[in-house]
Amino acid sequence: MAHVKHMKWWGWGEEDVHFEYANKPAFAPFVKKALGVDLRPRERDTIPFSTVTVPGSRAGAEVLEALRAVSGAEHMSVDDELRVVHWAGKSVTELLLTRAGEFARVPDVVVYPADEQEVAAVLAVAVERDLVVIPFGGGTSISRSLQPSPHEERTIVSLDLGRMNQVLAVDETAGLATIQAGVLGPDMEAQLNARGWTLGHFPDSFTHSTLGGWAATRSSGMQSDKYGDIADIVRGMRVVRPGGTVVLRPLPSTSTGPSLREMFLGSEGRLGVITELDVQVHRVAEHREVIAYMFPTWQRALSAMHAIARSGVPTTFARVSDAHETAFSLSTQKAPTGLKKKLTAKGQDLLWEVMRRRGWDTDAMCIGYVCFEGAKAEVERHKKAVAGLVKHEGALVLGSGPGALYDQKKFDTPYLRDFLLEQNTIGDVSETAAPWSKLATVHQAVYEAAERAFRSQGKQGWIMSHMSHSYHSGACLYFTFGYGIGEDPHAEYAVIKGAVQQAFVDAGGTLSHHHGVGTEHSPWMAQDVSPEGVQLLRDLFAVADPGANLNPGKIVD
Amino acid sequence: MAHVKHMKWWGWGEEDVHFEYANKPAFAPFVKKALGVDLRPRERDTIPFSTVTVPGSRAGAEVLEALRAVSGAEHMSVDDELRVVHWAGKSVTELLLTRAGEFARVPDVVVYPADEQEVAAVLAVAVERDLVVIPFGGGTSISRSLQPSPHEERTIVSLDLGRMNQVLAVDETAGLATIQAGVLGPDMEAQLNARGWTLGHFPDSFTHSTLGGWAATRSSGMQSDKYGDIADIVRGMRVVRPGGTVVLRPLPSTSTGPSLREMFLGSEGRLGVITELDVQVHRVAEHREVIAYMFPTWQRALSAMHAIARSGVPTTFARVSDAHETAFSLSTQKAPTGLKKKLTAKGQDLLWEVMRRRGWDTDAMCIGYVCFEGAKAEVERHKKAVAGLVKHEGALVLGSGPGALYDQKKFDTPYLRDFLLEQNTIGDVSETAAPWSKLATVHQAVYEAAERAFRSQGKQGWIMSHMSHSYHSGACLYFTFGYGIGEDPHAEYAVIKGAVQQAFVDAGGTLSHHHGVGTEHSPWMAQDVSPEGVQLLRDLFAVADPGANLNPGKIVD
Known part of the structure; x- marks a missing residue:
């Protein structure tokens, strides 16, 4: 088993990787202000299993x-x-x-x-x-x-499934790869990249999650605007069920009745074990750039994102943080040193000066990132088109400097949760998707619900959000919230997380855009897909797994 | 009931609409050559129900x-x-x-x-x-x-469901409309167009089929490259089941377990009655152009279509006929008159001259059409990009003249079937989708299988095809075949249609890209989705409809 990697028994990721705040001078003051928590340096690097x-x-x-x-x-x-x-x-x-x-x-x-x-x-x-x-x-x-x-x-x-970790074949003509379900993100990309291909699927969990896990939970990645959600990427699969294996051949599209492919996607182990997938792969992009933009308000930032989605300009991702997340984001910047320090300070002074002149409320401003991939000339054309759209909403184009920063730290966030837990503080995330017409309402409803919940628990809490994925008819809102742990951690968490989830479904969003259901979100299933929908899923699991041997109790109980 | 329209009891479409060949001088000679059938003028306009x-x-x-x-x-x-x-x-x-x-x-x-x-x-x-x-x-x-x-x-x-035919609401911000399932294509588009919107879904059956029918059979339309297949278009729905209604709210994307939406899509009445749908709608395009191209060979035509799909240049559709279908297509052109006659004759002479000079085998050439929509400048840019790609495969750009012709006659083809039946001749269609890597093989396998089947029945038959829809990993091939009816129409049809279907699944295609399963294609379900997949569908239907009251026997028996 030694060659099957696994995470820390007590937290996220690898044993020797931690969130550091010593080099982020604005972070401790930010946490003090947002949560009323006094951070102290990390006291231990690990937790002995003997505890x-x-x-x-x-x-x-x-x-x-x-x-x-x-x-x-x-x-x-x-x-x-x-x-x-x-x-x-x-x-x-x-x-x-x-x-x-x-x-x-x-x-x-x-x-x-x-x-x-x-x-x-x-x-x-x-x-x-x-x-x-x-x-x-x-x-x-x-x-x-x-x-x-x-x-x-x-x-x-x-x-x-960790031993089943091979890219078995690449169909270079069709842009399809046959890959074993247990492969971890980086191992898979390494095998694909070696042949000049990429899946283009990068969820926050990428470094420690698997292709099969993505399929079983309907994952979405940071670049899904271009490469599609995992449900778009998976074109065929093999699923072992008691008594036999369902084989869905790789097909671009089909009209063979209810979609078995879409039944196994998101099935979280309840219909069988996904062992192999045929997935869309793409040539590694020639050129890639992430450009940052600063918007005067959340409303205008959302309008710009919608305009980009409507424009048809191909972006790899287009995301924007709300004002709270923008403030948080600035607080986690590493302190620059030497010449960079002077340049950065000068740049930030300039930026602030421009914003002041424009009459911006600096507490309302929102940072956004758009990623472009393709041939150099294409990227230039698309950058220009997006610049036009965001400027129409009053945004400043900050260029590729902060974009590179975004790319660097994208998989580090989950370590922060463990660091905060060590400080007796919760940091958590929850995401939804809703039609464009309801996005602002959902956002406001979640803020209000979270703040009510914080108050009900006598807490100073913090909530922030970004819009992470765009579709024709709507987008994903991804929320992060935090608060200091009190006397009954589980009860207060249930109230606060529950308030967020309830606000999602009440305001017209879904209980989860890409984290799946498990037992954490199953209480909201009836409100999301209706009681009759839940009953049909329950019936499906009952008939597909009469002995309830396959991950029972998940999705619907 | 009088206000619920329906088709002829004995055939396709409206009582007073018929296929005419008198004005298509090349048609009768073509049929004679292809099928050995001597066409005679239509003898009757209708068939009395008293027969x-x-x-x-x-x-x-x-x-x-x-x-x-x-x-x-x-x-x-x-x-x-x-x-x-x-x-x-x-x-x-x-x-x-x-x-x-x-x-x-x-x-x-x-x-x-x-x-x-x-x-x-x-x-x-x-x-x-x-x-x-x-x-x-x-x-x-x-x-x-x-x-x-x-x-x-x-x-x-x-x-x-014909009385349930209203567009109930349009969410102009999200680009979503709530529409009753029983609305016919033209009635729905009229209601949407009046508000400046379109669904963009135009199957060949458009004039006589309904939104609910499209959803229940996983339809695809002529413009699905841009607007998506019906499975992409439908974001929410209401499905009446015995005991209650499943309500799936309109969501751009969700990770709520196995997709109920994708279970009802394609369910052909077996899981309940779809009564209402939330669908993606689009602003009617500012400008639209269909450009025709002539390719020297099928292989190069397919390569060009694949290049267009890979390029990311947005097209509303990109389709190409093989050599047989190109010949057929030319045979159904209306005879031009007056000045147009001279111009057309001159244009065709010129075209033939160019092709001769290039050394083309005129029996091998293939006509393709690409549709562009958007602002005028965008359309011009995209036309130019596509022209570059097709010229790389040796194609001639024929311009928008033949394209307009394509647009005109697109919904007329089904009437041809009735006309041929009247002449004791079968004309039928069947479609598949397969990865790009297998398209040429599927095409050849179907030709060989059909010709073997024709021979086995002692017939002169005809088969032709076009590539109609593109995806990242593959495309749809749409076949049309014909032959004179012999002594046992049902037995010989079973052999010939069966040979086509069998070739699909044997060569790596699906049993149907967008016509659905019904009982016509259910014999190939086990080969398409595997026996275990069929069993799971059978179990689903059994548990969802224990009395077998809902359209029993369809999809899987």
């Missing part, structure tokens, strides 16, 4: 023998730390439980199948012996799609 | 009373001609059966609900009394999605 006690494996000798017969003893484990690594994702609730050693129910055994045949054999054992199987990709879920029910009495198998 | 005998309605008094209580006596009918209008779609098989009066099993009663509540009430009656309900839009299906099983013993209700 927690793990419920023993309940797997009986016969079950272990049967699983060992599938993958071999070296690819099966009842090790406590490995079982904890596989017990849950990285939602706030799961992080709190994990750090507190409140495990309730942990998988009894972890298996690492080598291939589709072994996955099928594990499912056969599971059905025969009435086990629970929870497929595991990178473990980055923040929707509680992995955590078993605390009341599960049966033996729980975590099925880690 | 057929219709099995009487089996609906009992209690059923009729219950249905009458829902919609009122004036919106329910047991009239023989109305029942025949609703008994089937317009596939070759269904046309042959209809004209021969071989009805087997015809709906016993037709109901025209006014609204969603009445649809729900009809379903309640159906479940309570164990009736079969077959939703009916425009009746244009060529996949036998409407025809009841000949062995159906229960009372069959045809549920005609």
Whole structure:
């Protein structure tokens, strides 16, 4: 198993990577002002596994023998730390439980199948012996799609797909690659890049999540405006189910009844185990540029984003932070040094001067980024077109300097959550999508709901947002919120996160744009897809998995 | 009911519209050469309904009373001609059966609900009394999605949605319209156009098919390259099911588990009745141009289409006919008169001269059309970009003259089928989609399979094709084939159509790109989505409709 990477048992990412604030002079004052929290330097680099006690494996000798017969003893484990690594994702609730050693129910055994045949054999054992199987990709879920029910009495198998990590083939004519589901983002891109191709799918979790996980949760990435959400990217797949494998061949489009492809996408393990995918790949872009813009207000920033979406100018992404997130963003800039320090200071003074002259309220301004890819001349033409559109909304074009910064730190944010937890502070995210006509309303409703919830818990809280993905009819709003932890962390989190989610569905948004459902968001399913819709999903899972062996309780209970 | 339009009981379209060949001087010689058939002038304009005998309605008094209580006596009918209008779609098989009066099993009663509540009430009656309900839009299906099983013993209700034909609202900010499912294409476009909007969805059946029908069969239109297939266009919907209505709110994107939206799309009435849809709409384009191109060979034509798709140049459609279809297309040109005659003759002479000089084999040349929409300057830029790409494949740019011709006759083709049937000749269509890497192979395999099938039936047949829709990873190939009818029309049709379908799936294409499954294509479902996939669909239908009241037997039996 040693060659199957996994994250820290107690938090996000790799053991030796941490969020640092010493080099970000504006950060501690920002947190003090926003949350009333006094930050202190990080006290420890890791948490020893010995600080927690793990419920023993309940797997009986016969079950272990049967699983060992599938993958071999070296690819099966009842090790406590490995079982904890596989017990849950990285939602706030799961992080709190994990750090507190409140495990309730942990998988009894972890298996690492080598291939589709072994996955099928594990499912056969599971059905025969009435086990629970929870497929595991990178473990980055923040929707509680992995955590078993605390009341599960049966033996729980975590099925880690990490050994199935190869790009099997690239169809260079069609721009399609056949890839095993368990491959981690960077490993997959390395294999594709080596042949001159890219998937173009970069969720925030990219470094630690897998292609199969993206498909199973309907992921969306930072560059999905160009490359599509994972539901657009996946054109075919193989899904192992008890009794047989569903094979959906790679097809650009088809009218073969209800879409099986779209049934497996987002199924979070409840319909089977996705083992292999045929996905759209693209030639690595010749040239790439990220340009930053400063908008006078959120309303005008949204109008500009909508104008870009409507214009048909191809962008790789077009996103804009609201005023709160813009302020946060400036607070996490690294302190420049030497000549750069002077230049930056001079540049920022100039910028402030221009904004003052324009009569901007600097507390209202919003920073946006647009990414362009293609041949140099194309990129220039598209940059010019977008500059025209944003200037129409009063924006300043800041150029590619801050854009490069955006590209640098894009996968670092999740580490911040662990740092804040260490400081007894919650930092969390939740996202929705809504029609353009409702975006401003959703944004305001979420702010109001969060602030009401903070007050109800006697807290100073903070909320901020950005618009991250555009579609013809609407966009994704991605919210980040934070507050200091009080006496009952789980109860207060339920109130605050719940208020955000409730505001989404009440204002016409969806419960999640790309984080999936799990058990975290399932309470809002009936309000999102209607009670009759929930019933149909429940019926589908019941008939597809009569023994409830496949990740039971997720999406709808 | 009088205000609910319907097609001829015996064929396609309106009673007074027919295919004419008198004004197409090259057509009769072409048919003679291609099929060995001597065309004769049309002998009759219609077929009197008195030529057929219709099995009487089996609906009992209690059923009729219950249905009458829902919609009122004036919106329910047991009239023989109305029942025949609703008994089937317009596939070759269904046309042959209809004209021969071989009805087997015809709906016993037709109901025209006014609204969603009445649809729900009809379903309640159906479940309570164990009736079969077959939703009916425009009746244009060529996949036998409407025809009841000949062995159906229960009372069959045809549920005609024709009274639910209103554009209810347009969200002008989001570019979303809420529209009732029963609206016919032209009626819907008229209502949208009046507000400055268009759906941009124009299947060949457009004039006689409905929005709900498009959704229920996963339709694709002539302009789907720009506006998307119906699966892209539909963002929300209401679906009446026994016991309740599934409400999917309009959302640009969502990660709420298996996609219910994508389960209802293509469900052909098996999961409920789609009553209302939230769809993407677009401002009517400022400027529109269709440019024609002539390619030296099919291979180079396909390469050019792939280059256009890869280029990112936005086109409304990009299609190209193969050599056979190009020859056919030239044969259906109307004879020009007067000055136009001279100019056309001169233009064609010139064209032939250019092609001769280039050393083209005129039997191999392929005509393509690309449609551009947008502001005038954009259209000019995109035309120029496409001209560069097609010239790279040796094409001649023919300009907008033939393009205008394409636009004119686009909805007339289905009338040709009836005309040919009158001449004891079959003309039929079948389409697939496949990855770019397999398109040429699929094309060749279908030609070979059709020609083998023609020979096996001792026939002179004809087959032709065009590439109609492009995607990142592949495209749709649309085939038309014809032959003279022999002694056993159904048996020989099964062999020939079956050979085409089998070639699709064997060569890596899908059984249908946009015509749906019905019972016509269900024999290939297991080869398309695998036996396990069929089983999952079967399970879904069984659990969603335990009494098998909803259009049973379609898609999978």
